[in-house]
Amino acid sequence: MTSNTFSRRTALFGFPALVAASPAALAQRAWEPTRPVQFIVPAGTGGGADQMARVIQGIVSKHSLMRQPLVVVNKAGGAGAEGFLEAKGARANPHMLVITLSNLFTTPLATGVPFNWRDLTPVKMLALDEFVLWVNAASPWKTVKEFADAARAGRLKIGGTGSRQEDQIITAALTKATDAQFTYVPFRGGGEVAVQLVGQHVDATVNNPIEAVTHWRSGTLRPLCVFDGKRLSGTEKMTATESWSDIPTCREAGLDVEYLMLRGIFMAPGVTPQQVAFFAGLLDKVRETPDWAELMQQGAFNTTALDGEPFREWLTREETRHKTLMQEAGFLAQPQ
């Protein structure tokens, strides 16, 4: 007993030295989550943003990148307004992440919901999602020019996801660039839109690559051009003759429309720079994994990543651009 007590006392006496050292060490050591982190998806289950959030969640747990779990929560109400408003209201809560899509800009502009991206803390741009102009393979249009001529000759129907969101913005831009009128038909999800095109209920879509790739490969859809400044990078053959990189950009094809969708991560307002740094670091680790590379390759994503000041500048620029595009198309919310 005695020796036992004694040894414990030495241990206790030895301890102060360590304790004295620790406050400084703590201040130096980076911040780390102390509770499970809520990962808000301002969109429904199964969509592009949701898939990406769940892949990130899977990567974080598979590679043990964080001690606390990451919990994905869908807050899709009001075209994502629900999720954004929740994050806006969670001031200084470091245990909350939001993944965004274009509705970061479009939802407040189209609905007048009191929200702006500046209400959140930008962490990192993970990737940009591409858009491709698709038509049914049974249609006679093989090039953008043929498509535009047909559109000028008679009103064509373009199917897309949601209303006054990215797909309709691109449609409005197409109207302006081709000088043709289109009927835009909104649907709920990208997969549904692609199938409506396969079933020839609409004439064209602007699906993301991942939403339509399987129909392209099975020979029912045909890509006409990609709405990016440069061609897609995938050189693997997706069909017998074509790879992603064979699709011309719309600009090459004579259609001056460019649009990319943000896949970025934000935090609640009022969090500390250390907290932002922690998640930026975490996301860097996620981006280095092979699982991430696979997702990027499958979805033919544009893998541009930005953080800090360049990311803020990008956001400011995109916000202005969305405002202009939506104003021209008459998509802005009427003041009530």
Place this chain on the structure above:
Amino acid sequence: MEEIGLLMQGFAVALQPDNILLMLLGVSLGVLIGVLPGLGGANGIAILLPLTFAMPPVSAIIMLSCIYWGALFGGAITSILFNIPGEPWSVATTFDGYPMAQQGRAGEALTAAFTASFVGAFIAVVLLTFLAPLVAGFALQFGPPQFFAVMFLSFACFIGLGRGSPLKTLAAMMLGFLLAAVGMDTVTGQLRMTFGSTEMIRGFDFLVAVIGLFGISEILSSIEDGLSFKGQKAKIDLKVVLRTWAEMPRHWAIALRSAAIGCWMGITPAGATPASFMSYGIARRTSRHGDEFGTGRIEGVIAPETAAHAAGTSALLPMLALGVPGSPTAAVLLGGLIMWGLQPGPMLFVEQKEFVWGLIASMYLGNVVGLLVVLVAVPWFAAILRVPFSIIAALILVVCAIGAFTVSNAEFDIVLMLAFGVVGYVLKKLDYPLAPLVLALVLGDRTEEAFRQSLLVSQGDLGIFFSTWLGGSIMAAGIALAAWPLLGWLWSLLRPAAGRERPKPA
């Protein structure tokens, strides 16, 4: 038969010991998930999805789809025992299942529900096995006008079904449409009837409303009746299963028709919920004992359960073959496929044969496993009714609150649920039927959307609904069904004597 050979290979994959273990685990988890209202199959699978990231894809989808089967089975349990639908597609099961339980026939109702589910799923899987490519082609025919026609038919099946005043049925349905319109309008991208409130942006979730309208209002009624469960005295043992089975073959026609409706709705893809309503409505319309529906007819349990399970199973087909989820749960599974590096769509059947057939084989086995698990548990489930009401009412209330919260992780939904409970109680007292309200709430926004999409496509021409043989014939059937009670009413006006002699619907 190439399919048979491929299916046998699939069985070889699914019958590996660790896959069988995963199946058992999945079904048991699924039943639990199905029992808890709010925590639907979609949520359950979404939560567990990341855990499967490290598994081989076949094992992962076997476990997840077994959770789905389990949830389909489990949804019936609380509907029958407590009048609280655990899942949206089991709302129609409460109409006759709960009265049966009140009469002390809970065991019978549960057995019928589970067996009917199994039959529905089995028929759907057979269809999936042999007709997958053909059926996928059929699904492609459904654009907005055809989709609206299907929805119209669902409503038509219900018009004039309500016992009591047709005007009250209509009023309840309109209230449902009104509630369904709150929130985001998909076609214009505008918020409607939110009155500037952040909480209203979400709109009224169907499950929250149903938990309140059925569950909470039932508790209120029970309190009024003197704090006791009717049906407490039920004698329950495993023999009830055999007794019920002996009776079931008589209803083969209902089962077959319901399975057909279910498969059709699953593929369209309209989903399991409208399938269950439509099938209940048609069973009642065609039955010789139609007037007794709602008082505890076993057909009223068989019809919706067969259709729901057939739809739930066949909903996986458009997901696999076209990449379009036929139900919210299928949507989450779709995300899973992409995570595992499988691209759903037409190429899946060509390039990933082992995966597809392993999954189809697991549907056969998973449903057998599921049926065994739930049947063995019937006496225990039914025995819950023997717990004193004062204890169980509190538990139900807590489970309901958790359920309402889980739907979209919002505290406000609990308040809404309570409000719907009071509304449900008052409506019941005033003899307004709840079913049309629920039907309109669950299908209202999809119906409106399809209608407006069609008119966008046709530039406002109503003729578009009749422009294809498919949409046109479904619309014609719907109009005929909707006009049926009106014709009967006119007939009784023309022949007042006959009209007066007709037994007044109870």
